[in-house]
Amino acid sequence: MDRSIAEIEEHELRSVWENEERDFTRWLTENIDLLSAELGIEIEDARAEEAIGDFSADIVAREMNTGETIVIENQYSKTDHDHLGKLLTYSAGKRAGFTMWLAEEFRPEHRSVLEWLNESGPKDVKFFAIKPRVVSIEGSEKRGFEFEVIVEPNDWERELSDEESLTETEKGYKEFFAYLVEAYAERRPSWYKLTPGPRGYMTFSAGITGVSFGWVFHQGPEFSIELYISTSEKERNEAIFETLQDDREEIESNLDVELVWQQLPEKQACRIKWPKPIEGKITDLTPEQQAELIEWGVDAMDIFQDEVEPRVAELQGSDL
Known part of the structure; x- marks a missing residue:
């Protein structure tokens, strides 16, 4: 390996945003355009901690072009059944057209659930698994941020770019x-x-x-x-x-x-x-x-x- 090329180091989200609800969710709400750019859709009217029955979704927003509701559930660390249940409950409660689960690590079984929902679930709902990443160049104190899309709807890239569609x-x-x-x-x-x-x-x-x-x-x-x-x-x-x-x-x-x-x-x-x-x-x-x-x-x-x-x-x- 060429030692003049530094390695990329990954850091926990809490190294920048100590609390998921109070810090990261509110930051993402205010910077929702970063997620818009990553997915190639226009997200507007993002609201944090919106009530759905006795519960509250992390973020509820709207896709500007279609008017469809977007539900986003954030989770630090590894995905669990509790957050999966919340995600589906909020999505159903808001009749979401876009359902997005953001987590630092996705268990294989949870990835499989979202892939199955995109394949066999409601045809008018798109499910995403997205990994938010805090990174730095080896030896640097500066932090960078990016999204990595883990699961997306079938033919999503083609849907965005295919002129014939x-x-x-x-x-x-x-x-x-x-x-x-x-x-x-x-x-x-x-x-x-x-x-x-x-x-x-x-x-x-x-x-x-x-x-x-x-x-x-x-x-x-x-x-x-x-x-x-x-x-x-x-x-x-x-x-x-x-x-x-x-x-x-x-x-x-x-x-x-x-x-x-x-x-x-x-x-x-x-x-x-x-x-x-x-x-x-x-x-x-x-x-x-x-x-x-x-x-x-x-x-x-x-x-x-x-x-x-x-x-x-x-x-x-x-x-x-």
Whole structure:
């Protein structure tokens, strides 16, 4: 072995987060976008310790594209029957579309249960076994973090990437956002270039975990530029929204447009959007209409980001 290449060392989760419920679960709730990126889905409205009957699930969230409920059960050390029972109870109680068990080590029999459920269980539920790992380079005090997917639904990777499995609408979204991403990256060369997916939205961070800019297709139909505020705490979301709303007159004057301010009391999140009516669904739009929409989306996001991003940055160091 080349001794110039250091080995990777793995550490217990409690070496960073002492308590699973109080520390790790709440950290994961606030950084749920890391799990989103690993699995290739959009997770929003993550809430810790949500009540289900007389019990409480570690994390309950929502998949933004499908609206399906996500249930996450966390466990330090090796998996056991008690946590398996909780996982299935919470999943059934919430009628979850995604059920995720995070643990440091999976017993073979528990892996087999999740594989069997993906093979023979409810067809509308996807089961995952995921190992969260704290790692470091040999001799270094710095810690890194990653997820290792141990069990996933059958053909999950193919489902995410296989063009043949996509509907015409999903193909339309993916192609539209591919062109939009290229155009926005050309406008802002330093912007982190996103990978388009088969969904009716494209989001990127606004500087605070849980707060993002987005291009979104909505019913109406309409296409909008927006700021979506969805941290793990409803009160914090509302405080950020209200702080920005205090500057509404100035923001709208600078943009020369009247925005739509939605506190969304029925949800955990809040939204500020700049909508544009369109002629129909993505599959109804002509190439010329799509090109015009992309041009508008680039121009509008460019000035919207310039106006709003510094205001969000000021909130990063505040009590919000």
